[in-house]
Amino acid sequence: GEDVEQSLFLSVREGDSSVINCTYTDSSSTYLYWYKQEPGAGLQLLTYIFSNMDMKQDQRLTVLLNKKDKHLSLRIADTQTGDSAIYFCAERPLSGGYNKLIFGAGTRLAVHP
């Protein structure tokens, strides 16, 4: 089946690292994505990882993929107040066809001084 789960809330201190976790169920998923949504805005594509990779780094962002456990994480280094937003994990299952994405419920990241 298709299901993506995320914890709903994360609070971190400014300057610390944030780690947002996600689990998915469809082992056929080819790509896994992280999106950011700020209040009143659409979704901003942050990064993504192909299922045959286990890590991808992009500036302050590090994505780790454990395909065996179907676990994905997003680490944000040196978290800033501007990082406060909702973060969505999404899978692109092969069975879904083409560009259908299955999203988690989103993790609200709160950054405090």
Next chain:
Amino acid sequence: KAGVTQTPRYLIKTRGQQVTLSCSPISGHRSVSWYQQTPGQGLQFLFEYFSETQRNKGNFPGRFSGRQFSNSRSEMNVSTLELGDSALYLCASSNRAPSGSYEQYFGPGTRLTVT
């Protein structure tokens, strides 16, 4: 390069009416997908269009429909509006990157309120 644009940004309709939302994808992108975002159900896939053909559909009633034009612009229509159709409707534009990956870029959304 301009991003995905959606019009209108806000819309208020009454039950029973119909509504049409518009999406212009990123130049050169041929795939347009639509999603509904609500507090209760989260983000749900509505349908995808590619080269004027619907090639994927989510689990929504037939009141939800769409189309794509030859310039890749897309519209979605909701007929006989219900209160539960109040949501943020997001359009995503997609293309296959040179690396072979598929990147989906979202527009700002249309906030539909049904009263």
